[in-house]
Amino acid sequence: MPRSGARPVSRRPTAASAAGQRSPAMESRDILVVIENAAAVPQRIAPVAALATRFGARLTGFFASGYPIMASYGDVSGWSQLVDAYMEAQRREAAAAGAAFRQALTQGKLRGEWIFREADETGSAVAEAALYDLVVVGQPNPDAGLTGGIGLRPEEIVLSCGRPVLVVPYAGAFADIGRRVLIAWNGSREAARALHDSMFLLEGAEAVTVIEIDPPAPGVAAPAASAAQVAAALSRRGIAAKPESDTSGDIGVEDLLLSRASDLGADLLVMGAYGHSRMREFVLGGVSRSIFRHMTMPVLMAH
Known part of the structure; x- marks a missing residue:
């Protein structure tokens, strides 16, 4: 699938300011939360919401569609239909993840926004990370299927983005961190x-x-x-x-x-x-x- 040219970008500002006065330094803290599916939102956002409340941080949820593996292999019969089906499924997944993310912000009275891009998952997350103070990714679930060069690669984000990265385990409850x-x-x-x-x-x-x-x-x-x-x-x-x-x-x-x-x-x-x-x-x-x-x-x- 061609990867050049402009890709659709969706940005939606979400819920308003947390209560209380904050210093200018706290106001400038931005956290990027990388999300690969809707099911990951509650686990990923819980410890980050605690940090946002404590430091007055602003949270940005980030979801990139990625491309199906077939897109890498040229003119395969029926590939365009497969790509279309994949992208439509990813758009639905992004919409569900965005709704869950915005709901979490509203419940926590946190500031933030949601970004959706039709682009490579890992590469676009690395590029976006340059704009933030902290990047949050999830530990891959070994039971979730294929990993490595397919889909989001959190290890590569850690090594490539040039920013501190908070890795949240795929299992366990982490209501607060850093104590x-x-x-x-x-x-x-x-x-x-x-x-x-x-x-x-x-x-x-x-x-x-x-x-x-x-x-x-x-x-x-x-x-x-x-x-x-x-x-x-x-x-x-x-x-x-x-x-x-x-x-x-x-x-x-x-x-x-x-x-x-x-x-x-x-x-x-x-x-x-x-x-x-x-x-x-x-x-x-x-x-x-x-x-x-x-x-x-x-x-x-x-x-």
């Missing part, structure tokens, strides 16, 4: 990016733990700040932070992170996202990929 935070620290650029991208949450948190796992012995690796130094820097900002240093031993780093998060009652994990390009697709690597697949709480990632 008890676990920061995964390894001294890397990505970890530092995630740390500072999450600062707006850390400043209001009740408890923050900075954990480093398997830190190198002094003099073995390039100089890097330790978890203790990060916790001290946060404490100077008035954030109640404490450091931890641990070894993974026989269990994987990702398993230890999730275990400590559970022990601490953390409602948010903050970590850098590490990845590489494979052909034309960006993929997460190692610990990042494992956390993405097995997360039990929302994770704020930055690359």
Whole structure:
């Protein structure tokens, strides 16, 4: 199917201002919530609505139709009918998702709008993300069918959009986040990016733990700040932070992170996202990929 030229865009402003006075900084906070189907709306929006209420943020729901896989294979008999049927189904799905999103905004007395585009799901979400302070995506449900190069690719959004991305698990209830935070620290650029991208949450948190796992012995690796130094820097900002240093031993780093998060009652994990390009697709690597697949709480990632 040809992908050049203008595509229909639907923007609908929704429900009005939340109560109370807000500072100019709070007024400027914009959150993009990427939605792939109507069923995802309640799970995706619950923790984000709590953030919007707390910080006076504005929420934008974003749905891109994508294209059927047949559109990539040229002149196949009957392909135009298949494309038309797919696009019509996606328009109906977008309408249902938009209605659910607008209803959630109205119920929460939140400001926001809904955007629908007939465009590639992942590429258009990455492009739109450049305009927002925070991007929200969902963890793929492994029982939902085909993943990877087909449809929305949240991993690629994390690695490509240049913005902090909040990944919401496909299962579980998350009425609020950012009260008890676990920061995964390894001294890397990505970890530092995630740390500072999450600062707006850390400043209001009740408890923050900075954990480093398997830190190198002094003099073995390039100089890097330790978890203790990060916790001290946060404490100077008035954030109640404490450091931890641990070894993974026989269990994987990702398993230890999730275990400590559970022990601490953390409602948010903050970590850098590490990845590489494979052909034309960006993929997460190692610990990042494992956390993405097995997360039990929302994770704020930055690359």
